[in-house]
Amino acid sequence: MNAAETGAWALLIQLAASTLRVSTPLVLAALGGLASERSGVINIALEGMMLVGALAAAIVTHSTASPWLGVGAGMAAGALLALLYGLCVIRLRSDQIVAGTAINLLAAGIAPFVCKVLYGATGQTPSIGIENRFQSGPTWMAFALVLAVAAWLRWTPSGLWVRFAGEHPEALSTAGIRVNRVRWAGVVLSGVLSGLGGAALSIQLSSAFSRNMTAGRGFMALAALIFGKWRPVPTALACLLFGFADAIQIRLQGVVLWGSEPVPVQFIQILPYVVTVLVLAGLVGQARAPRALGQFFDRG
Amino acid sequence: MADSLQGPAAAPAAVELRGLTKRFRHVVANAGVDLRVEPGTIHGVIGENGAGKSTAMKMLYGLYAPDEGQILVDGKVCSWRTPQDAIRAGIGMVHQHFMLAGPYTALDNILLGAEPSPSWAGFLPRSLRPVDRSAARARLQKLSEQYGLPVDLDAPIERLPVGIQQRIEILKLLYREARVLILDEPTAVLTPQEVIALFENLRKLKAEGKTIIIITHKLKEVMSFTEKVTVFRAGRVTGEVETAKTSPQELANLMVGRKVVLSVEVPPQPPLGPPVLELDSVALDRRHGKLDGVSLQVRAGEVVGIAGVEGNGQSELMQAILHPRDPGCRSSGKVRVLGQDVTANTTAEIKDLGVGLVPEDRHQEGLLLERPMTENFLLGLQRSPRFASGGFIRQDELEQACRNAIREYDVRPAAIDLELGRFSGGNQQKVVIAREFERKPRFLIAAQPTRGVDVGAIEFIHQRILRARTEGAGVLLVSSELDEVLALSDRILVFYDGRVAGEFKRGECTEREIGLLMGGGS
Numbered sequence: 001m002n003a004a005e006t007g008a009w010a011l012l013i014q015l016a017a018s019t020l021r022v023s024t025p026l027v028l029a030a031l032g033g034l035a036s037e038r039s040g041v042i043n044i045a046l047e048g049m050m051l052v053g054a055l056a057a058a059i060v061t062h063s064t065a066s067p068w069l070g071v072g073a074g075m076a077a078g079a080l081l082a083l084l085y086g087l088c089v090i091r092l093r094s095d096q097i098v099a100g101t102a103i104n105l106l107a108a109g110i111a112p113f114v115c116k117v118l119y120g121a122t123g124q125t126p127s128i129g130i131e132n133r134f135q136s137g138p139t140w141m142a143f144a145l146v147l148a149v150a151a152w153l154r155w156t157p158s159g160l161w162v163r164f165a166g167e168h169p170e171a172l173s174t175a176g177i178r179v180n181r182v183r184w185a186g187v188v189l190s191g192v193l194s195g196l197g198g199a200a201l202s203i204q205l206s207s208a209f210s211r212n213m214t215a216g217r218g219f220m221a222l223a224a225l226i227f228g229k230w231r232p233v234p235t236a237l238a239c240l241l242f243g244f245a246d247a248i249q250i251r252l253q254g255v256v257l258w259g260s261e262p263v264p265v266q267f268i269q270i271l272p273y274v275v276t277v278l279v280l281a282g283l284v285g286q287a288r289a290p291r292a293l294g295q296f297f298d299r300g
Numbered sequence: 301m302a303d304s305l306q307g308p309a310a311a312p313a314a315v316e317l318r319g320l321t322k323r324f325r326h327v328v329a330n331a332g333v334d335l336r337v338e339p340g341t342i343h344g345v346i347g348e349n350g351a352g353k354s355t356a357m358k359m360l361y362g363l364y365a366p367d368e369g370q371i372l373v374d375g376k377v378c379s380w381r382t383p384q385d386a387i388r389a390g391i392g393m394v395h396q397h398f399m400l401a402g403p404y405t406a407l408d409n410i411l412l413g414a415e416p417s418p419s420w421a422g423f424l425p426r427s428l429r430p431v432d433r434s435a436a437r438a439r440l441q442k443l444s445e446q447y448g449l450p451v452d453l454d455a456p457i458e459r460l461p462v463g464i465q466q467r468i469e470i471l472k473l474l475y476r477e478a479r480v481l482i483l484d485e486p487t488a489v490l491t492p493q494e495v496i497a498l499f500e501n502l503r504k505l506k507a508e509g510k511t512i513i514i515i516t517h518k519l520k521e522v523m524s525f526t527e528k529v530t531v532f533r534a535g536r537v538t539g540e541v542e543t544a545k546t547s548p549q550e551l552a553n554l555m556v557g558r559k560v561v562l563s564v565e566v567p568p569q570p571p572l573g574p575p576v577l578e579l580d581s582v583a584l585d586r587r588h589g590k591l592d593g594v595s596l597q598v599r600a601g602e603v604v605g606i607a608g609v610e611g612n613g614q615s616e617l618m619q620a621i622l623h624p625r626d627p628g629c630r631s632s633g634k635v636r637v638l639g640q641d642v643t644a645n646t647t648a649e650i651k652d653l654g655v656g657l658v659p660e661d662r663h664q665e666g667l668l669l670e671r672p673m674t675e676n677f678l679l680g681l682q683r684s685p686r687f688a689s690g691g692f693i694r695q696d697e698l699e700q701a702c703r704n705a706i707r708e709y710d711v712r713p714a715a716i717d718l719e720l721g722r723f724s725g726g727n728q729q730k731v732v733i734a735r736e737f738e739r740k741p742r743f744l745i746a747a748q749p750t751r752g753v754d755v756g757a758i759e760f761i762h763q764r765i766l767r768a769r770t771e772g773a774g775v776l777l778v779s780s781e782l783d784e785v786l787a788l789s790d791r792i793l794v795f796y797d798g799r800v801a802g803e804f805k806r807g808e809c810t811e812r813e814i815g816l817l818m819g820g821g822s
């Protein structure tokens with residue numbers, strides 16, 4: 001093996017590892033979206049749930065020096081926001097897109113406010129030492145959860161109920177199961193998983209919470225969900241595709257591709273978003289959403 | 301009520317409703333309904349659309365909570381919060397619109413809400429125990445043998461014909477060990493053959509000791525298959541009679557509250573005018589459903605009826621007339637509508653020539669069930685100068701037209717802002733018909749115009765169709781109800797396997813002859 005080949009291999013392995021790492025928050029949020037949307041509730045609030053998850057995880061990890069407590073806090077924060085979202089769309093029957101947008105705005109507003117109150121003017125949490133950050137824990141969790149969610153949907157009664165709640169809620173209701181309870185479970189689970197995804201973002205992929213650090217990943221997770229036709233394994237693969245684009249993007253920053261100057265970093269950074277748009281516009285094909293997605297359920 | 305818990309000497313009724321009342325926002329759906337069903341019998345429930353039959357049964361099944369009144373099962377007063385409670389008491393219901401999710405297998409649809417789990421999983425909460433599909437499958441195989449209801453348990457529902465879907469719904473009840481089976485309009489969606497098979501199955505169930513309540517609007521079925529009949533009208537019970545001691549005419553009168561004409565009065569045929577529809581060797585070659593060189597003509601002033609068992613090209617015929625441009629609807633052949641070659645025209649252009657359409661599946665093709673009546677009335681008329689000016693909808697004009705239609709077509713409830721899904725099937729169909737007649741059609745296509753519609757409304761719709769003919773329109777009637785085709789048509793074309801298998805003039809044929817052709821004989 002010559003030096004160039006070894007270098008190429010090393011690069012590939014690096015790229016693969018990096019793909020897995022940056023895909024982690026996407027996979028977790030997308031699984032959250034899946035739980036909610038399969039039960040019939042559109043969830044564009046993933047973004048906001050991730051953001052509060054990232055914030056809570058960073059704050060708690062920083063102050064307790066325990067990343068596990070941080071992860072727990074991230075999940076709890078996501079769940080809390082999900083409860084608010086469920087209140088709006090299940091209980092009060094607001095439009096799911098409007099309520100989801102409101103939740104995202106709320107999260108985007110709360111995060112800097114909390115930072116400011118706790119740490120002064122920065123809009124950012126203090127940096128967390130490397131010894132208190134996760135290296136690969138959340139990544140393993142994410143991919144184990146993909147299989148767990150797939151098994152849950154296929155093999156358990158509650159998985160069956162979630163699928164029917166999104167596809168034919170009347171059938172579920174006449175079978176004696178309360179549709180809105182199932183939907184509550186789906187929505188809260190989406191908060192827990194997105195919160196976990198946010199935690200991965202702030203205490204695994206970086207060392208602090210920073211303003212708007214989700215940067216549209218919640219929406220990317222939704223795109224992956226659609227691309228994956230609302231099924232766990234294909235959705236995770238779609239997340240890996242977006243993660244791969246992200247990894248390449250990180251790799252290409254500052255690299256001279258042609259001429260003598262590197263491509264401006266801003267252009268490089270749009271790569272994952274371009275991939276997302278292309279995938280949604282071209283490759284999705286006949287994606288069939290759960291039939292009752294977005295409709296509130298009323299027992300009459 | 302002195303005898304509240306136990307009936308007199310006789311065995312208690314399998315099911316008894318006492319003074320059940322249910323109000324919705326706009327309507328009193330049930331006002332003091334009393335009903336008594338003897339164990340081991342087939343009991344008919346009939347009534348016009350919107351009379352409250354489904355509401356009463358949904359209360360019995362625990363889907364709605366009654367505002368007043370009592371439900372008794374085997375003589376014991378019951379009150380339930382969810383269908384699960386009713387299911388536990390042995391009540392099962394097959395709904396008018398099937399409660400089956402298309403993408404999932406028959407097996408999953410059946411075991412939903414009653415999932416068996418292996419015994420080792422007892423430590424898990426019920427919702428997380430693995431589903432033991434093989435146990436469910438074994439039980440279902442036994443049940444389907446016992447009651448003669450074979451189904452493919454692994455097929456996704458959407459690939460199964462309606463008749464089989466209904467069988468799955470019945471298996472769902474048996475799987476839950478229901479002793480009382482409620483069937484809401486079970487024959488509305490079936491072909492004549494499937495209806496016969498259904499009633500054979502119901503007889504078998506009765507022989508096994510089940511009690512069956514069947515909601516229908518078809519008097520023929522009530523007369524031949526039930527022991528007792530309860531008649532609903534406007535939320536009340538107007539009669540409970542023994543089938544052997546009554547007649548279709550008496551039942552019809554009880555249902556409608558006046559004397560109804562069961563046979564259709566056909567006015568004399570006006571002179572025939574120019575053709576409104578000409579098909580010349582129209583063909584469609586597809587894997588499912590085909591047309592095999594269909595040529596036919598409908599002239600102004602006549603009703604041409606298409607008879608045939610469903611799935612022999614009738615739906616494809618409609619599609620070819622309405623979407624001639626689409627190669628998925630027509631591969632070759634000419635289509636002329638009102639004298640004009642329309643093979644290159646859009647559906648909107650074709651309809652604007654003066655075509656009224658009552659589509660065969662009003663939920664899929666004719667209506668927006670989540671939208672109010674006004675918007676449904678506007679569909680397809682949104683560009684007509686009467687309802688639109690300068691890019692805006694003339695709301696006043698529209699509401700006025702809806703109120704007129706409600707009066708003229710006797711649509712109930714008379715609420716133009718109510719979402720259409722809240723109307724009963726017959727009233728939804730009246731909205732479609734009112735809208736299509738608003739166009740003053742010179743060519744009317746009526747596909748399955750009385751499907752899921754009750755006696756009173758059927759009479760009304762038939763009169764309307766015949767009035768269009770009297771006024772000089774040409775009518776193409778497609779119906780799987782042979783009686784309807786025979787009663788209304790001046791000419792009858794029998795469809796079999798995508799082609800015209802025979803043609804008859806009014807009065808020149810017997811039901812038997814047509815039935816033979818429908819089955820592929822000659």
Ligand SMILES: Nc1ncnc2c1ncn2[C@@H]1O[C@H](COP(=O)(O)OP(=O)(O)O)[C@@H](O)[C@H]1O
Binds near residue numbers: 300324326329713
């Ligand atoms: N969930 C509901 N909300 C409001 N109105 C309803 C609802 N269900 C039924 N209705 C009304 O109650 C009346 C009785 O309906 P239904 O029991 O479905 O009649 P049937 O089954 O005899 O055709 C109708 O006027 C219908 O519009």
Ligand SMILES: [Mg+2]
Binds near residue numbers: 353354355396484
């Ligand atoms: Mg009904």
